[in-house]
Structures are given as structure tokens and as C-alpha cells.
Amino acid sequence: MSGDETVAAGPHRVRWARRHPRATVVLSVIAVILLLVVVDGVRRVAEGEAELATDPAFYASPSPSPTAEPGTVIRSEEIASAPAGSTAWRVLYASRDLAGAEITVSGVVIVPNSPAPSDGRTVVAWAHPTTGAAMECAPSLGLDPFEYIAGMHELLDEGYAIAATDYPGLGVDEASSYLLAVPESNSVLDMVRAAHSIEDAQISERFVLWGHSQGGQAALFAAERAAAYAPELTLEGVAVAAPAADLTTLMSDDIDDISGVTIASYAIPAYTAAYADRFGEDAIQAILTPAGAAATADMAALCLLTENEKIHAIAGPLVGGYVTSNPATTEPWQTMLRENSAGGAPITVPVFVAQGQADELVAPTATDAYVEQLCTQKTDVTFHRLPDVDHGFAAYAALPELLPWLVELEAGTPKGNCP
Template identity: 50%
Template sequence: MRRSTTAVLLVLGCLLLAGCGSSLERRAVDGLVDSWTAGPFYTLPDPLPPGAPGTVVRSERLGSAPDGATAWRVLYHSRDVTGADLLTSGVVVAPDGPVPAGGRTVVSWAHPTTGTAQRCAPSVGADPFDLMEGLSDLLAAGYVVAAADYPGMGAPGPPSYLIGVTTGNAVLDAARAARAIPEAGASPRLLLWGHSQGGHAALFAGQLAPTHAPELQLAGVAVAAPATDLGDLLTADIVDVSGVTIGSYAFQAYARAYGAPLASILTPAGVTATPAMAQLCLLGQNAQLHDIAAPLVGHYLAADPTTTRPWADLLAANTPDAATLRVPLYVAQGEADTLVRPQITAAFVAAACTSGVRVTSRTFPGVDHGGIAFDALPSLIPWLAAAGQGTPQASTC
């Protein structure tokens, strides 16, 4: 706390001495204050109060909201893959100004991999809006943006990395939480948007919406470089340091959620290292992660998880099923992506087309995994508008 207080005072002092007051500087100071005061917000009430999914237990305004918008940090009820009640956290952002008749459509945004530990949650940082790909465009278009941290991040709890039902429920329940904030002016109309891990969560949210959140009027699902066939992705990625890192997040989460034994697929060194890697954030602690993961490349797996039970069954159960989507789907994929391989996304798109899903597929030459969500925005924003108005663009199948 002393270090955070000093940082806030230093920044304030610099701004006063310089006579500055720009939007960027205002948000920097307010972001430090938001971060400094965040700790108690994530402390769970004891006992845990019962509540329906999406019920807000706690909310607070964030001073670092973008210009022309109001934002809240929220703690809300959701359900995990077993159906158990849990509290998870996130952020809601709404444009300022009068709420239009009928309210604002919600875009529930699902973030890419940042880690699985509590402190890796986007809402915990000094600028929780920095990672929200397309936020300024979405606010300018009049949407309310709901951004789930995912269970186990921000609010304490077991990790949920690539556990489709748990993260998909959290994405839907974030939209419900947005509707529980009167000032946001959120309507039941819903669009889903996610990148990478977030694409996986958004696809599961799309599958689950009719049963988990039937009151929400889902109009479309948009994803960029989504994690789809988990077995194929694992096989393709485990050969390098990034694959070991991402694998550790998933293996630890599945071990905790399902009781799957790590020793049945990992080497002794891998079993020892996996919990340590799972406590490190992808952003900010990448060097430490790679220090642990690099020596394990080629020495991490003792057996193939795609053929070893229960791991093979778990990977299959947490692979999105395109055939279950009942709304239009937008998929963006960078052709230079070496993490989510283009051929795996292409196979998912083909399966969706075969199942009769109205798919708009866009590929981007030279674009890698990190850049695809931003490069997709010029085609995504009009696609969202058309889907939200019930006039989806023509399928590219």
C-alpha cells in the first residue's frame, strides 16, 4: 500500500508542477487510484450470499474511464461447469449521454489470455480498458461493453482457463450484471466478441445462451483467432515455449476443476513446474514464465493428452461445437498466426458452414495472433451493427 500511495503522489506532483491536465494524464492518475483502492473490492463476503447468475454483489465507479464514458468494476454471481454458485469480477463501460429508447445493446467482450491467477485479471490493473479491443469504436457506436475477468481471476477461486461452460457462463452473466446497473442503460439485446481464449469463451457463451440466459436476446457471436479444437491446438503448440506456457494454464485448471491427474500426462519436472507457471501472468511476468517453460520444451509431456483419458475427454468436452450456434458468426484469422493456427480455424469455419451457421469469415495476410483483433475492427464493427439490427451480412460459406 505504501508503494502505491507513493506512486499516486508522485504522479500527482508531476502533473501539478507541469500544469498538465490532459485526458491521458487524468486517466493515468485515476487508474493508479483505482488500482490502489481495488484490494478490498475483490474480498468475497463470508458467508457467500446466494444469488441468481448475473446478480451484482458489489460495484464501484472507476475514475479512469475513457472520456465520454462511465465505468464500473463489478462483482457478480455466476455458475461453474458443475453448476456451483461462484462470484466473479469484471468491468462495465457505458457511453455518457441520454439512453436511447429501448436501451443500449450490450457487447460482452471476452479477453485473450492474460494468465489465470487473481492478479492477472484485466480489471485489477491501473488501466482495465487498455486490453478491450475495439472499446472506443464500440462506445462510439452506442454499445454498453461488459468485460468478464473469468472465474478465479480478480475474485478468488479455482482457475477456469479454457473451461468452456465456466467462462462462457461468466461472459453471459457479465451482460446480466451490466443490466443491473441502471445508469448503464443496458437492454436485453446482446452481441458477443472475443479474441483467442476470449474467442473460446464467446463461442461457448453463444452455445449456452438459450439455456443459461434465455432472457438475453443474442444476435451474433464474433471471434478473432479463437481457440477451437483444443486437441489440435495443443499438439501444434506444445513444441515451443509459448505452447508449454499456455498448456500449463490449461492443465492446472483442468486438474483443479475435474481432478485430472497431472502425473498421467506430464513428466515429473512438468508436474513440479505447472503450478508455479500457473501463478504467473502472461503480461508483466513473461520472462519468469519463459525461464520455467524453456527447459521443458520437448520434456514436458510424458503422454499424449489427446489420447490419454480423462484428458482426451476433457479436451473434447471443452472444444466449441459450431453446430449448436443459432445466430450469425463472424470469424477473423491472421494468416501469420503461429499460436492459433489458420488451418485449425479454417476447419472450424468449414464445420460451422456445414452445420448451416451463417458465417462471415475474414482472413488477414501477414497478421499475427496479437494483431488480429485490431486488424479485424474495420470489418467487425459494421458486422456487429448489421447483426444487432437483425440484418446480418451475407454468409461467406
């Protein structure tokens, strides 16, 4: 009989405990921790429900819109449902869209309650994977506004602050930025600026970028553009999991399945609004079949994960009949996808890349090719292939490799593995 079976064996448990007093203490500690987790979960749900009632007023974009520098905090409030041992704020801040016009973006800032270093906390700027393209799909609007931050507890335990943008168009009534690299990356960098201006957060100018899927695209572009866009900040490194780095390949690989139809339904309205002045609305939307054009608005209004059944009910019948041709080889989409794919500028800080080998959305071969491109550009890359890991789990599966890499990064000794 194993130790676990003995513990559960009624009267035998007492005799086992007497022979193993240290194990009894460990089991007691685990039981207390589990109880605290349950209690904290109940508290966060109750407080999260109370906060939802105040969300509409908080997320209302100021009118008239003030003229503010990128990263300026427009509005902030402390979040009562912050994870145990941390303090968090919901924030509205100024950013810039593709054309350089001022927009308002939402996000959250989280810091551990442990004392900050004398020079302030390093920030991990989290760029989340796809949640949708409609306002209500913002992660910070969820009952648990921290749900999609991969590695949040581990990062807080290590003393990092976390700055997590919603991206433009999520949370606040602005045009969608779905897979639009410039406004997405602007919002990531401006979220770090906004976090730095919260005095009680005690945040330094140092930051690390961390993104998954759509967030991988945003993080990589932020790394390419940080020195020019936010020169007052100090970027130490960028980490991505299953990044949507090459949109041309992503669209070619996925357009004939339900995931590709969903992605395209989010991207087409965003690209139409952003590029209409340059290419014309009709030319951009000509890629759609009549059935695709009729269904796009309905799909774009639905959130991924929470409304998957509704999305699949619309997208399923359109598989193979959503677009008239492959966007990756059809103008103006070919140009737009190329411009929003990472790799156009070198990244001068260390890069961590993780890719699940069972990923059916971002093909492992696509990430292999992107890493090869980084290596060709002499970037310091640490690349981990994750066996049997699918797309949705990639960021979490990467944590055992990411956390030691962050330690090496702080020490200035990351060990790249380019050939």
C-alpha cells in the same frame, strides 16, 4: 517538397498556412485532439494508481457467500479512470462453475455518456484473450482496467455498452477457469446480466458476443449455451478473432513450443480442480514429466504479457520435456479437450470469424476447419482471412471488418460468405 515537409519548414509554414486555411484548421483540431488524449492518459494513470489502493477490499469475496441468482451484482463501484466520454463500473457478481456451484466473478461495465436509446443500449460482451490464470492477472485489476478491450473506443462511439468479465479465478479468489468452456461462458453471460441490473447504465436485453483467442472459445460456447442458460437475454450475434475453438488441435499444434508449455501450465491446474472428482487428480496430472510437475505451479502463478521473461525462463528449458505424451491423444485429456472445444451444439445467430494468416498459435487451418463445420451446421458465417496478421494483433486487425458487420447485424442484414 511535400505538404508535410512544408509545414515543418519554419518560416515557410506561415506562407503555407495562408494559402491553406482549411488545412490549418484541420491541423489545429488534430493537435487539440492529441493534447486531450495525452491529458486524458495522464488523468487515467493517476486515478488508476489511486484506485489500486482500494482493490484488495473490493475484490474480497463475501464471507459467508450469499445465495444469489447468476448475474446478481454483489458489489459495484464507479471507476474514476473511465475513458473520456464514458462512465464505467467495477463489478463483483454471482456466477456458476462447471459443477453448478455458486462462485463470485469480477469484471467491468462501460457505457458512453451519450443519451441511450429509449429501449436501452445493446451490450457487447467482451471475452478477453489469455492474461494468465492467477488472481492478479485479471484485466480489471490493471492500472488501465480497459487495456485489453479490442475496439473499446469505436464501440463506445457507436453507442454500445461493453460488459467485460475477468473470468472465474481472475480478480476474485476462486478456482481457475482457464480454457474451461462452461464456467468461462457462464461468466460472460452473467456479466451481461450484471450489467443490465446497473440502472444508470441503461442497458437492454440485447447483446453481441466478441472474443479473442481464449475469449473466442468463451464467446463461442456462450453463443451455443445462451438460449438455455440465459433465456431472458436476446443474443444477436457472436464475433471472434483467432478463436481457441478446437482445443485438441491447439494442444497438438503447440505442446512442443514455449507457447504450448505456457498454455498447458495454466490449463493443467484448472482442469485438475474441475475434473478431479470425475477422473482423479493423479490420472489428470500423469501427463506431466517430473520436471513439468515441479515447474507447473510456478508458471501458473505468473501473468502473461507482464511477466513473460519469467515465464520463458521456466518454460524454455521444458520445451520437448514438459509432458510425457500428447494430451490430445492421451486420456483423460483427450476427452476433456474435446468437451471444451466449440462446435458441439449449433449456433443459431450470425457469426463473424477473423483469422490472421501469420498466426503461429491458433493455426489458420484450424480456424478454416471450424468455419467449415459452422457452415455445415447451416450457421450464417462471415469469415475474414487477415493477411500477414499474427495472433496478438488479430482482434484489432479485424475491427475494420467487424464494425460494418455490427451495423448489418443491427439492421438484420449480415451477408454470410459460406460456400
